Amino acid sequence: MAFDLEYVRRALPGRSVEWHGSTPSTMLVAAQRLEEGAPGGTVVGADEQTAGQGRLGRAWHSEPDAGLYFSFLLRLGLALSDLPVVTLALGVATVEAVSAVTGVICDLRWPNDVLIGDRKVCGILVQAQGDGLVCGIGVNVNHREFPEEIRSLATSLFVASGRTYAREPLLVALLQAIDHHTELLVKHGRDPILQAFSRASSYVQGRRVIVDNGATRLTGTTDGLNNAGYLMLRQDNGNRTAILAGGVRPA
Ligand code: BTN
Numbered sequence: 001m002a003f004d005l006e007y008v009r010r011a012l013p014g015r016s017v018e019w020h021g022s023t024p025s026t027m028l029v030a031a032q033r034l035e036e037g038a039p040g041g042t043v044v045g046a047d048e049q050t051a052g053q054g055r056l057g058r059a060w061h062s063e064p065d066a067g068l069y070f071s072f073l074l075r076l077g078l079a080l081s082d083l084p085v086v087t088l089a090l091g092v093a094t095v096e097a098v099s100a101v102t103g104v105i106c107d108l109r110w111p112n113d114v115l116i117g118d119r120k121v122c123g124i125l126v127q128a129q130g131d132g133l134v135c136g137i138g139v140n141v142n143h144r145e146f147p148e149e150i151r152s153l154a155t156s157l158f159v160a161s162g163r164t165y166a167r168e169p170l171l172v173a174l175l176q177a178i179d180h181h182t183e184l185l186v187k188h189g190r191d192p193i194l195q196a197f198s199r200a201s202s203y204v205q206g207r208r209v210i211v212d213n214g215a216t217r218l219t220g221t222t223d224g225l226n227n228a229g230y231l232m233l234r235q236d237n238g239n240r241t242a243i244l245a246g247g248v249r250p251a
Contacts, residue, residue, distance in 0.1 A: 001065070001166075003019055003045075003047055003065075003167060003168065004168050005017065005019045007168045007169075007172075008168050008171055008172055011168075011172040012172060012175060012176075015041050015042075015043065015175070016038065016039070016041070016042045016043065017043040017045070018033075018042075018043070018044050018045070019044075019045050019046065019047075020044070020045070020046040020047070021046070021047050021048065022046060022047065022048040022049075022050060022064070023046045023048075023049060023050070024049065024050050024051040025049050025051050025052055025053050025071075025136075026044045026045060026046050026049065026069055026070055026071040026136060027053050027071050027125065027127065027134060027136045029044045029071070030042070030044045030071035030072065030073060030134045030136070031127070031129055031134045033073060034073050034129055034130065034132050034134055035129075035130070038073055039073070039075065040073050040074050040075035040076070040132065041072065041073065041074075041175075041179070042072060042073045043070055043071070043072045043171075043175065044070065044071050044072070045068070045069060045070035045071075045171065046062075046069050046070070047064055047065050047069075048062055048063075048064035048065070048069075049062035049069050050062075052069060052138065053125060053136070054123055054125065054138075055123065055125055055247075056214075056246075056247060060123060060138050061146060061147060061150060061154070062138065063143055065142075066140070066141060066142045066143045066144075066156070067138060067139055067140050067141050067142070067143060067156075067167075068137070068138070068139040068141055068167045068170055068171055068174075069136075069137075069138050069139075070136065070137060070171060071134060071135060071136040071137075072135055072136075072175070072178070073132055073133070073134060073135075074086065074132060074133040074135055074182060075131065075132045075133075076133070076182055076185070076186055077186070078185070078186065080128065081228065082185070082190070083126065083128060083133075084111065084228055084229035084230060085185060085190045085193050085194065085228070085229040086126060086133065086182065086185065087111045087112050087124070087126045087229070088110075088111060088112065088193055088194070088197040088225075088229050089178075089181040089182055089184070089185050089193045089197075090112055090124050090126065090135060090137070090178060090181070091108045091111070091112035091113075091114060091124060091197060091200075091201075092108070092181055092193060092196045092197050092200055093174065093177035093178045093180065093181040093182075094106075094112075094114050094122050094124060094137060094139075094174060094177070095107075095108055095114060095200050096177050096181075096200075097170065097173040097174040097176070097177040098114070098121075098122070098139070098157070098170070098174075100173055100177075101165070101169055101170050101173045102157055102161065102163070102165055102170070103161075104116065104121075104157055104160055104161050106121060106122070107200075107201060107202050107203070108197060108200050108201035108203065109201065109203045109248055109249075110201065110203050110204065110222075110225075110231040110243070110248055111229075111231070112124040112126075116155050116160045117155070117160075118250065119152075119153060119154055119155035120140075120153060120154050120155070121139065121140050121154075121155050121156060121157060121160065122137060122138060122139045122140070123137070123138045124136070124137050125137075137174065139157070139170065139174075140154060140155065140156035140157065140159075141156060141157050141158065141164075141165050141167055141170065142156065142157070142158045142164045142165065143156035143158060143159065144156075144158060144159070181193065181196075190227065190228075190229065193229075194225050194227070194229060197225065197229075198224070198225060203222055203231075203248065204222055204224060204225060204231070205222055205223065205224055206221060206222060206223075207221065207222045207250070208220075208221055208250065208251040209221075209222055209233070209248050209249060209250060209251050210248075210249055210250075210251050211231075211233060211243050211246050211247070211248050212246055212247050212249070213245055213246030213247070214246070218233060218235055218241065218243075219235070219236055219251055220233040220234050220235040220236055220241075221233070221234050222234075223240060226242055228242075230242040230243055230244055231243040231248065
């Protein structure tokens with residue numbers, strides 16, 4: 001169904017929301033808007049991305065009309081050292097919004113993969129640029145199937161619940177939850193976000209995982225988040241290490 005941009009604009013008066021039928025990546029358009037001086041909160045979405053970007057240089061599968069693909073600008077005035085917690089805040093906001101609109105309860109895998117069971121349903125990307133952040137969220141909403149190469153890794157809200165969902169109310173709820181959690185971070189500091197993430201994620205404590213960052217591979221048991229928002233890993237050799245980046249998966 002055609003995306004009802006007016007619904008979103010009515011629900012979020014005063015916010016700049018731009019929508020494309022097809023674009024290589026909403027990250028590129030949003031980066032351009034940041035460069036042009038667009039305010040925090042600006043949203044760029046698309047029905048289809050022909051070169052959707054994922055974390056760690058991967059691609060993001062963006063089947064036309066089936067998912068919600070959008071980027072937005074944050075100008076929070078926070079230090080770069082707060083960036084990992086901004087990332088966590090977006091994950092918490094996404095899980096809350098998805099649950100409020102669809103009733104589907106998702107898990108969070110550090111730093112911000114949104115999962116149903118062990119399959120990914122939403123991905124979140126955060127890129128620092130100049131004095132702001134370009135963030136992107138992809139939600140697999142009504143996908144019925146996935147390409148062979150990600151079939152065992154991905155799911156959608158439709159596959160998980162047997163129901164289809166309108167994208168517009170989901171986008172509105174996501175943007176409101178993002179506003180709420182980023183304001184919480186700016187006003188009250190990192191602790192509420194660290195606590196909310198730890199509550200929402202089965203990965204934060206006591207999970208056997210492999211952490212792969214391309215160059216190294218560590219195996220151990222997760223042991224909470226540190227104050228900066230990094231995942232602590234108790235390695236099998238006894239060392240307790242902060243994971244700064246990389247992919248986390250069950251061991
Ligand atoms: C991940 O790999 O988990 C992050 C995926 C982020 C995908 C979204 S879809 C909207 C925005 N545009 C992109 O090209 N990527 C992000």
